[in-house]
Amino acid sequence: xxxxxxxxxxxxxxxxxxxxxxxxxxxxxxxxxxxxxxxxxxxxxxxxxxxxxxxxxxxxxxxxxxxxxxxxxxxxxxxxxxxxxxxxxxxxxxxxxxxxxxxxxxxxxxxxxxxxxxxxxxxxxxxxxxxxxxxxxxxxxxxxxxxxxxxxxxxxxxxxxxxxxxxxxxxxxxxxxxxxxxxxxxxxxxxxxxxxxxxxxxxxxxxxxxxxxxxxxxxxxxxxxxxxxxxxxxxxxxxxxxxxxxxxxxxxxxxxxxxxxxxxxxxxxxxxxxxxxxxxxxxxxxxxxxxxxxxxxxxxxxxxxxxxxxxxxxxxxxxxxxxxxxxxxxxxxxxxxxxxxxxxxxxxxxxxxxxxxxxxxxxxxxxxxxxxxxxxxxxxxxxxxxxxxxxxxxxxxxxxxxxxxxxxxxxxxxxxxxxxxxxxxxxxxxxxxxxxxxxxxxxxxxxxxxxxxxxxxxxxxxxxxxxxxxxxxxxxxxxxxxxxxxxxxxxxxxxxxxxxxxxxxxxxxxxxxxxxxxxxxxxxxxxxxxxxxxxxxxxxxxxxxxxxxxxxxxxxxxxxxxxxxxxxxxxxxxxxxxxxxxxxxxxxxxxxxxxxxxxxxxxxxxxxxxxxxxxxxxxxxxxxxx
Amino acid sequence: xxxxxxxxxxxxxxxxxxxxxxxxxxxxxxxxxxxxxxxxxxxxxxxxxxxxxxxxxxxxxxxxxxxxxxxxxxxxxxxxxxxxxxxxxxxxxxxxxxxx
Numbered sequence: 001x002x003x004x005x006x007x008x009x010x011x012x013x014x015x016x017x018x019x020x021x022x023x024x025x026x027x028x029x030x031x032x033x034x035x036x037x038x039x040x041x042x043x044x045x046x047x048x049x050x051x052x053x054x055x056x057x058x059x060x061x062x063x064x065x066x067x068x069x070x071x072x073x074x075x076x077x078x079x080x081x082x083x084x085x086x087x088x089x090x091x092x093x094x095x096x097x098x099x100x101x102x103x104x105x106x107x108x109x110x111x112x113x114x115x116x117x118x119x120x121x122x123x124x125x126x127x128x129x130x131x132x133x134x135x136x137x138x139x140x141x142x143x144x145x146x147x148x149x150x151x152x153x154x155x156x157x158x159x160x161x162x163x164x165x166x167x168x169x170x171x172x173x174x175x176x177x178x179x180x181x182x183x184x185x186x187x188x189x190x191x192x193x194x195x196x197x198x199x200x201x202x203x204x205x206x207x208x209x210x211x212x213x214x215x216x217x218x219x220x221x222x223x224x225x226x227x228x229x230x231x232x233x234x235x236x237x238x239x240x241x242x243x244x245x246x247x248x249x250x251x252x253x254x255x256x257x258x259x260x261x262x263x264x265x266x267x268x269x270x271x272x273x274x275x276x277x278x279x280x281x282x283x284x285x286x287x288x289x290x291x292x293x294x295x296x297x298x299x300x301x302x303x304x305x306x307x308x309x310x311x312x313x314x315x316x317x318x319x320x321x322x323x324x325x326x327x328x329x330x331x332x333x334x335x336x337x338x339x340x341x342x343x344x345x346x347x348x349x350x351x352x353x354x355x356x357x358x359x360x361x362x363x364x365x366x367x368x369x370x371x372x373x374x375x376x377x378x379x380x381x382x383x384x385x386x387x388x389x390x391x392x393x394x395x396x397x398x399x400x401x402x403x404x405x406x407x408x409x410x411x412x413x414x415x416x417x418x419x420x421x422x423x424x425x426x427x428x429x430x431x432x433x434x435x436x437x438x439x440x441x442x443x444x445x446x447x448x449x450x451x452x453x454x455x456x457x458x459x460x461x462x463x464x465x466x467x468x469x470x471x472x473x474x475x476x477x478x479x480x481x482x483x484x485x486x487x488x489x490x491x492x493x494x495x496x497x498x499x500x501x502x503x504x505x506x507x508x509x510x511x512x513x514x515x516x517x518x519x520x521x522x523x524x525x526x527x528x529x530x531x532x533x534x535x536x537x538x539x540x541x542x543x544x545x546x547x548x549x550x551x552x553x554x555x556x557x558x559x560x561x562x563x564x565x566x567x568x569x570x571x572x573x574x575x576x577x578x579x580x581x582x583x584x585x586x587x588x589x590x591x592x593x594x595x596x597x598x599x600x601x602x603x604x605x606x607x608x609x610x611x612x613x614x615x616x617x618x619x620x621x622x623x624x625x626x
Numbered sequence: 627x628x629x630x631x632x633x634x635x636x637x638x639x640x641x642x643x644x645x646x647x648x649x650x651x652x653x654x655x656x657x658x659x660x661x662x663x664x665x666x667x668x669x670x671x672x673x674x675x676x677x678x679x680x681x682x683x684x685x686x687x688x689x690x691x692x693x694x695x696x697x698x699x700x701x702x703x704x705x706x707x708x709x710x711x712x713x714x715x716x717x718x719x720x721x722x723x724x725x726x
Contacts, residue, residue: 604725606657606718610649 002066002083006057009050010083013136016043016050017129021122029118036118037108040125044101047132051090051097058090058481065138065202077193079145084138084201087482088268088333093135095337096257098467099344100128102460103257106348107249109456110355120160120247127153131258135265140189140199143269147185147230147262151178154259157250158243161360170245177239181229185266188222191215205272213276220277223270224284231263231317234291238550238557240314244306244361248351251306255313256344261336264320271329285325285410289417292318294551296424300431301547305350306361308432312388313343315425319403322418328406330482335399337478338387341468342396345384346429348461352377352453353436364432364535369440373450376458378437380465385433387468389426389517397514398472404513405506419516426520427527431535434528441532633674640667654709654716658702665695 002010020043028036057063067082104124111120130149137143152175159171192199195215196207208216227233232240240260244251254260267274267284274280292315299311316339323332353370354362371378387396400422407418435444452458527534538544549555602608640663647660669688676684706716714720 602725604722606721606724607649607652609724614645614649 002068003062003064006054006064006085009053009057010085012046012050013054013132014129016046017125017132019043021125021129024118024122024125029122033118034112036121037104040121041101041104041108043125044097044104044128047128048097048101051093054085055090055094055481058085058087059477063087063090067138067200077197079141080139080200081142082138082200083136085136088265088329089135091333091337091478091481092261092265093132095340096128096131096135096261099340099464100131100253100257102464103249103253103344103348104128106252106351106457106460107247109454110249110351111247114247116160120157123153123156123160124249124253127157127253127258131262134262138201140192140201140204143266144182144185144189147226147266148182150230150259150262151175151182154178154243154250154254157254158246160246160250164245167245170239170242174239174243177236178229181226181236184222184225184229186222188219188226191219191222195219201269208272208276216273217277217280220270220274220280223266223273224280227263227267228287229263230266231260231321232314233263233287233318233321234294234553237291237295237314238554241307241310244304244310247360248306248347248354251310252344252347252351255310255347256340260313260317261340264317264324264332264336267321267324268329268333271324274324275327281325281327283325285322285414288318288321288323288325289407289414289421290318292316292322292421293417293424296421296428298547298550299428300424301544303364304361305353305364305367305432305436306347308428309343309346309350312346312425312428313339315421316343316388319400319418319421322414323403323406326406326410326414328402330479331399331402331406333482334475334478335403338395338399338468338471341464341471342384342387345380345461345464345468346388348457348464349377349381349384352457352461353450355453355457356450362436364435365443366445367436367450368444369438370450371437374437374452376452376462380458380461381433381437383465383469385429387465387472388429389521390422390513391517392510392514393472394469395472396468397510398475401505401510401513405509408506408509419512422513423516423520423523426517427524428520430521430524431528434524435535438529439532443533443536630674630678633671637667637671637674640664640670652718654702654706654718657718658699658706661702662695662699665691 020039023039024036028039063086065082065084065086067080069081071079071081104121107121107124111117114120127150130146130153133146134143134150137146155171155175158174159167161167189199192204196204196212198204198207225236229236229239240255243254246254274284295311295314295318299308299315302308302311316335320332320335320339323329323335350362352374353367354360356374357366383394387394390396390400404415404418404422407415435441453461546552644660644663644665644667647663648657651657651660669691672684672688672691676682676688709716
């Protein structure tokens with residue numbers, strides 16, 4: 001029984017997007033395709049309102065986990081669809097709905113006039129709906145379905161401009177990489193079914209709490225593998241930087257709200273399972289830290305604006321993984337929320353610049369000194385960049401400080417790494433800021449085409465940037481929302497996640513983190529403003545080749561891809577072409593030969609047939625008379 | 627010698643001769659005659675067994691067989707006649723349209 005006070009928001013949460021997509025597909029797309037976004041924007045507003053109501057409900061200390069329907073029941077097993085509204089769900093859902101809706105508004109301006117306008121909006125909203133379903137799932141199989149739906153929608157959106165070869169390749173890369181990751185999720189679900197006979201989150205928690213740990217490491221490893229693919233962590237991160245081939249609103253939605261956060265969310269949801277495996281949290285922390293540092297360094301060297309931001313996303317997801325790995329689930333979710341705001345704002349700023357150029361993306365070789373011609377975009381970018389770098393009192397400061405604090409208390413190399421990551425992220429984001437908005441350099445082929453984006457584009461960006469600046473002050477409420485999660489777990493049980501509360505601010509860590517960010521920003525100032533041509537001069541050597549190949553990992557992935565392709569070729573030649581096609585092609589010949597042999601016995605003589613008839617009759621008579 | 631044994635022997639022999647003619651001979655006319663022999667043998671056998679088992683229905687079957695034999699002779703002979711008129715030999719060695 002869903003509590004009556006949240007029945008309406010819960011219904012709207014699913015009913016509005018489904019209705020909007022169906023109405024858009026069957027009516028608007030035919031009657032007035034350029035108005036397809038209207039029902040979808042209305043649905044966004046309704047979803048945002050209802051997710052805020054749910055967040056308020058959880059804030060009040062309540063929550064529920066309720067099966068709603070059973071699907072394809074056979075015997076005592078079926079897929080149960082349900083809702084689990086608790087802390088992590090409500091916090092992330094509120095961010096996804098709010099940020100996602102603003103990106104929808106932006107997309108209405110950005111995609112205007114595109115021949116695929118209505119197709120874009122329908123798939124875009126499907127993406128949004130899939131993420132809502134994933135966040136509210138109370139069952140692993142249900143989560144898996146929405147997880148795959150997210151993957152499909154991302155494939156359709158990355159390859160949205162399907163006439164571009166690179167877009168098609170990027171879409172395929174993203175989809176296949178995610179499929180490889182999904183294998184882990186599938187394995188985990190199957191093992192869960194065979195061991196626990198249930199996939200409902202809450203019951204799995206109970207089984208873990210009761211100490212049923214056989215094969216749990218397999219489940220946990222499978223889930224971690226899947227999360228590494230979806231949340232773009234090493235070794236499966238490489239699809240994300242290419243995924244910016246889609247329209248910019250897609251990148252913003254994917255990087256901020258819907259796609260990459262799913263992996264972190266899966267790990268948050270499965271934290272009791274992960275924690276039950278000794279050493280796995282540590283592994284996750286290290287994967288996160290190394291991915292964050294490596295991709296941060298790569299982001300420092302990229303030229304394409306969206307690609308810089310894509311590597312920055314990988315870096316920040318790594319930070320979330322680091323926070324998870326040291327046991328601070330709440331910190332990871334808080335950074336997820338804050339990151340959603342500033343990353344969406346940054347992507348949409350890059351989109352504004354590209355839009356002014358009438359291109360799908362922009363390059364630092366093409367733009368420079370935009371601060372005067374695009375003041376609104378500049379202001380938004382500045383706010384979001386300061387938030388990303390972690391300057392007090394913007395949102396990023398609080399969440400990043402919490403992560404640094406968590407790593408600090410964990411101690412060892414992880415704390416040093418996290419401080420280094422803070423410096424690197426300060427460097428790459430300020431390098432991007434200085435290169436694009438300040439002082440046009442001779443290397444930049446800037447001309448007078450730039451003009452500020454129209455209000456439909458610039459206002460949502462400003463809202464997001466303001467949100468990213470202010471969301472840090474929501475630390476208290478977010479903590480409270482998060483803390484009232486896990487309501488169904490018996491208090492004091494060993495599956496209670498390590499630390500759901502945000503840590504109190506530690507003066508040493510806060511100062512150290514800010515100092516590192518300042519060092520990064522100052523370094524960026526030196527490299528771009530004091531020596532304006534440096535960014536072009538250092539290139540061309542072995543260092544650039546190393547960074548361009550993602551420290552060699554792209555080459556390794558290339559080997560894997562080549563091995564897969566050649567084995568597919570071998571299978572195609574040996575099995576498909578030779579064995580199966582050969583069988584199919586020889587079948588008619590064999591039948592013809594057999595038919596000829598039979599035909600030789602039938603010479604068309606009546607007497608022969610009469611012989612056969614007599615013999616047959618005799619045989620039958622013999623059987624009957626015996 | 628028992629009458630039944632004699633009837634079986636006679637009708638069996640006549641039926642076998644008819645069957646042999648039908649199977650071995652190539653002329654359609656001869657085959658038709660062989661067919662008539664087979665029908666006649668069956669008729670004789672039926673008459674005897676009708677008497678033996680006091681079954682009048684068997685006699686009805688005999689009448690039916692005679693009628694069918696007559697009709698068959700008519701159809702068969704007219705077919706042969708048409709073949710002859712068309713200048714085709716009524717010989718199964720020549721009529722081999724069923725050849726595979």
